[in-house]
Amino acid sequence: MSKGYSLHIGLNKLDVDHYPGVPALKAAVNDAVFWESYARKLGYEPQSLHDAAATDSAVLSALRANAGKMEPGDILLLTYAGHGSHVPNEKAEGFDDEREDQTWCLYNRELLDDELFEAFRAFKEGTRILVVSDSCHSGTIVRALPDETDLSVMLESGLNRAASARGLRSRKLPLEAEQEIMMRFGEKVYEPLQKKYRKTAQAGNVKAAVKLMAACQDDQTTYDGEANGIFTEAFIQLFDQPSMQKATAETLIDEIREKYYFPRPNFFQYGAIIPSFDKSFPFTIYIPDADKIKGFRRPDLRPAPVRRSLSLEEQWDNVKVKKNAQLLVTFEEKPDAGLSGGKDIEILEQDGNTLLIELKNTPHEHSWSAAHALHQELMAKGWKATVEPVLSVNPAQDKRATREGDANNPDFIREWPPAHPEGKIGWHLDDDHSQLKKANEAVSAKPGAHVCIAHLDTGYIAGHTALPQKLDFARQRSFVKKEDPSQAIDKPESGQDGHGLGTMILLAGNKVTAEDTFGEYEGFIGGAPLADVVPMRISESVVIMNDKNFSEALSYAIETGCEVVTMSMAGKPSNRMAKAVNGAYEAGIVVVSAASNCWYKGTGNLLPKCVMYPAAFERVIAATGAMYNHKPYDVDFLQPGSERAIGTQYMQGSWGPASRMTRALAAYTPNTPWASSKHKFVRSGGGTSSATPQVAAAAALYIAFHREELERKGYYQEGRKWLKVEAVRHALYTSAAKEQLFPDWQKYYGNGVLKAFDALQVPVADESALMQSPSAESTLFGVVETIGSFFKRRRLFRSAEPKPEAEALAMELLHLLQTDPQFFPLFSRLDLNDPAAVEAEVSKNEFRDKVLQSPYASEYLKEGMMT
Structure with a gap:
């Protein structure tokens, strides 16, 4: 032995x-x-x-x-x-x-x-x-004279500085x-x-x-x-x-x-x-x-x-997306010396005063540690700059855990309604649900009706029978680095291929035959098939939200004259994201974004159960979910006797807290049609990804139907275009089904459940009835400023030692609430519009201890929590 x-x-x-x-x-x-x-x-x-x-x-x-x-x-x-x-x-x-x-x-x-x-x-x-x-084991690199233009050397020096600041001994x-x-x-x-x-x-x-x-x-x-x-x-x-x-x-x-x-x-x-x-x-x-x-x-x-690979044996509730951190470095003045990436950093993009870099050996969860460290070294060299992460990654949304686009299984997810024989492809379009079929017919009958929609997703897969009839190939754009910017085509190897195709066809899909849909449906499968659709590929996977790409895509949507934006993704906020949302709002663009999804395995919460960004901004419509039976898309409302196993049976729509539901609107999911490759469609579309394009389609139909009235009231004039956004939202919200469908509708749906045809009957509201929504940038910076003020009173900011800006630590803390599972329950109920409530939470000893124990918190953030 x-x-x-x-x-x-x-x-x-x-x-x-x-x-x-x-x-x-x-x-x-x-x-x-x-x-x-x-x-x-x-x-x-x-x-x-x-x-x-x-x-x-x-x-x-x-x-x-x-x-x-x-x-x-x-x-x-x-x-x-x-x-x-x-x-x-x-x-x-x-x-x-x-x-x-x-x-x-x-x-x-x-x-x-x-x-x-x-x-x-x-x-x-x-x-x-x-x-x-x-x-x-100190090798040759740190003993050589450091190259002052080598970002990798700067990063390591900054990380050592951060560890020393917390009293760790080398x-x-x-x-x-x-x-x-x-x-x-x-x-x-x-x-x-x-x-x-x-x-x-x-x-x-x-x-x-x-x-x-x-x-x-x-x-x-x-x-x-x-x-x-x-x-x-x-x-x-x-x-x-x-x-x-x-x-x-x-x-x-x-x-x-x-x-x-x-x-x-x-x-x-x-x-x-x-x-x-x-x-x-x-x-x-x-x-x-x-x-x-x-x-x-x-x-x-x-x-x-x-x-960077996941073993097949890895437990589902331990799924991690292996993605390197990316940072955006913005200099006040362009550095005199050219900067090199070095051994650990690749420069993805260099444009004027900005650098987009990928950190080859830094997991995305640790982006802020790297951002603070690099910022400190740049400042020490006299280069004034901001350094911020650009990626959000939803770890639960691994391809093995999602059902969307599952070409091998065309059936309904049996745990969620509808199921055979009551459900048939296309049910979500009917008069008992979204009314999109009836609304589209009404708008299509109006001479000259037109509208342009920006579709922000993973792109599309060419050749599908139901691609929008007015898909704008000439103006398609990819914002993913190292790709041809003129091709917004999804890549099969991405792990989430088909997500952009699925949402695009729900948005504006062309006519389909009974042969395409297992004999269940004929006609337009999309909510607004008359729309021009500009496809914009902003990510290689729906798992990854890149706020720089999102912001650039919104700017492009303004440039190309789009009037509606749909995006079935969610992530962490940034001032860059907020500014982009403000720009779109002021340009008269109705932005619809998925509220987000969350998953459960037993009691294991894999994502916060709440509205995420950019849907959480008040200038954006947050798309939440209602089921076939009009009950909330929430595991608590599954029909009795449903089996609960791992997979999309446990994916559900996110909602709440109340402060993030003021601009929310529900549409129908799951078990919506989902464009596929092996079959033309499967019946198992799910998540708020399916709800979002329905709401966007309804907004587009309203604009196309009421264009003349919107113009007559001056809502296309410079400085007044935000009124168009509010007029569209007013119609969608006031016409939405409410207590007649579900008693607790405000909690789960915000403003109710979409009724697209009823919305068309709502006249364009007068200016006196419309109120400008709070600036996305100001509302975000409000909570950041509150937390930043908290840090300025802590020990770290009483010392003369170099340190990050208080606002940068505040943004990191806001991101930490959405990264570390121990904070998910708090983030799901926290009213970010209430500075006193936010400060009360972060001031608690229990909260401080959780930050100190978090593997994702930077050393500077941990030091900043100390009294």
Whole structure:
């Protein structure tokens, strides 16, 4: 039977004679104590070496002893916590390309990585070695003179500055100490050791199966905390999660990268390939076929790339969208020097005073940490700029969890009404529901009726039988970077292909035959087929909301003379988004946006259950959902006896709080027709994605029908165009079905449920009956200003240390409420128009503690919460 042995090294203190001026650590010995207790619990025979006991001879002797007694199938767990460093080295040509040896700082001297590799060569074939290294390995990049125009260097420097601001101690030897050590002991101690390995490949001829989980990359630093190092602390948290108790080494590293992204933990492996070791929880002693070898890995000590794929085994309520952060940098004045991206940053777009950059190793959840860090470094160099994230990602909307566009299943979602035999494709258009069919017929009979709609989505798929008859191919536009801007065509590999097609055809789809719809419907399938439709591809996936692309698309909608905008996406707000909404409103464009969706698995809330942005702005119509039976599109109103399993059975429309429902209007979903590829249509369209184009179609029909009256009242004149928006909304809201359909209609529907034909009967309201809606920018900045004032009274802003703008921290906090699931219930009920209520919430100790515990909050935000 396999045996487990472990060696746990922890050093807070080093010999001052060998390490002059090196500050003591606080938590490294605690790390070693934790790993010893954890190993003992798993059945290992542990040994620990702390501080003065952890000399080079003691460590190497312990490794030799373990190598001598371990047999094939046995495992050694080797953990190290302490300072890390490097010493210069020149190997003979052909033996590795490293020019520095990475080191562990033992009590009396630094232990070279070559010495560890030599010790590992003594272990028998078929044994396993698992190394957990919670130390720094400082490589050549941070020791070179930094390039002041390299954004990657600036980012890392800013992140180090942010960590230091919170009192985290680096486990990297100070540069002055490294130089002093080399001056005193280079020739006498380290050169003789290195000479021995000049013609030895570092990991060559290791027969054991070795896996190394390291706290950071070779060119980064890791940090000492109050109780544990941040790397060890992340393991402690993971080990408390039942889902992680069977995770592989690679999965564990991936999960730690989700907890903090800087420094970036690393994983590599070499030596024998033991398949069961690769597939098992790496700390397990007893695994099947523990001594069965299937070849050897060639040594490759290069940093492992960040994984961006989801395993099939991943639980649905743990789905994460692997997307890199993108930041928009806006300079007050264009920098004199040209900026380069460097190793970790790609410049996607450079236009005048702005840079759009993608951070290759920064998950989107950590965008604000990077934004603040880069901003601080730019300011330190005298470059005044703002740095803001541009992406919102809805993690629950993974393609495996959504039903929209499921070409293999054309039937209704049986848990939601309607279902066979009562439901047939096209039901949502009839007089008992949206009345769009009757309204379209009335408008089409009016000579010269016309209107132009901007369709903001993932684009369209060419060739579908029901594409709008007036699809404007000449003015189509893609705002997705690195794509042909003249082609708004969806990409099948996006993972959400067909979303734009589905919403476009609900908006203005052409005539279909019974053959196209399983014999269930003939006629126009879209709500406003007479409309000119300008397709605008603003994202590669409905999962991703890019507020820069959204803002540019609204500007293009104004430029092209569109009068209605429909967008079945939602995300996090920004001043850029608010300004764009204001511009569209003042240009007389009716903007309709999905209120958003949320999902449930048991009690697991995967998104806030409320109206998201831009639908939450009062100058936008928020499209909410009503079902076939006129009840709210909410899981609480499913018919009795429905089975509740994972999938779109648990997708539901979002609504509330009351402060975000003042401009909301419901339309019908789910089980609306959805354009597909294998079949012309499926019956399972869902989410507020299906409701949004119905509301937009009704707005467009009203404008086309009442154009002359709108013009006569002067609602197309400059400075008065917002009156057209309010007149359209007045008609839609006053004609909407209310208590006659559902008693609690205001809570779930806002202004009721769409009745498009009845809306046409409402005359254009006089100016005296219309009121201008509050500016989107002012309402957003109101809550940001309130939170910003809160931060200005905290400890961070009483110090002279460099810091982000209070408003930037406030915007981060607003985004955090929509990123971290622990805040979703609060964000779903919080009245963002009530400054006193907002300040009362953020002032609570309980709220502060949640921010301090959040893996998504930046170090500056955490510091800003402290009194």
